[in-house]
Amino acid sequence: MIGRKILHYNILQKLGEGGMGVVYLVEDTGLNWKVAIKFILQTVAVNAEARERFKVEARAAAAQNHPNITQIYAIEEADNELFIVMEYVEGKEFKDIISNPLLSPLTKGGQEGGCIPIKDVLSLAIQIAEGLQVAYKKGVVQRDIKSILELAKSKSESFRQTFLDLTYRVKFQ
Numbered sequence: 001m002i003g004r005k006i007l008h009y010n011i012l013q014k015l016g017e018g019g020m021g022v023v024y025l026v027e028d029t030g031l032n033w034k035v036a037i038k039f040i041l042q043t044v045a046v047n048a049e050a051r052e053r054f055k056v057e058a059r060a061a062a063a064q065n066h067p068n069i070t071q072i073y074a075i076e077e078a079d080n081e082l083f084i085v086m087e088y089v090e091g092k093e094f095k096d097i098i099s100n101p102l103l104s105p106l107t108k109g110g111q112e113g114g115c116i117p118i119k120d121v122l123s124l125a126i127q128i129a130e131g132l133q134v135a136y137k138k139g140v141v142q143r144d145i146k147s148i149l150e151l152a153k154s155k156s157e158s159f160r161q162t163f164l165d166l167t168y169r170v171k172f173q
Helices: 048-062 094-099 118-137
Strands: 009-017 021-028 033-040 072-078 081-087 148-151 158-162 167-171
Touching: 009 033, 021 081, 033 048, 048 072, 048 081
Parallel strands: none
Antiparallel strands: 009 021, 021 033, 033 081, 072 081, 148 158, 158 167
């Protein structure tokens, strides 16, 4: 897929893969910016029910309007590929940050042996819960809260949480 062009999207690099799809960083040549695209896996796409569920989940995520929920821009189908176009968030995975605090801008001075302050951990947990609550109130129930959390480059930037089906974002208070 890397180097391929689909519609007005140039596929630049693979970001991750889950049970239902593969996510790529792409350049939107129409708007001249980077976005993420989640393609449904071909093994899943052959099932009409799974394709419909993928579309329903994209619409449910797009209907969310909250500061802790990442933007979904479109659902597209081209060249026998079904995909969701969404906000691209650059950052590190949370699991990497908590396993190596030196990667975290939250540790004091980035010193070895540092740890993420409890107030920041609590702030993140509250924001994640708020995003889930907003989705739940709109009828979206998260089936799998196995998350990949990404941290933007500095403490003042947003913290994002990507779920299997919906993408949430959180920001430091």
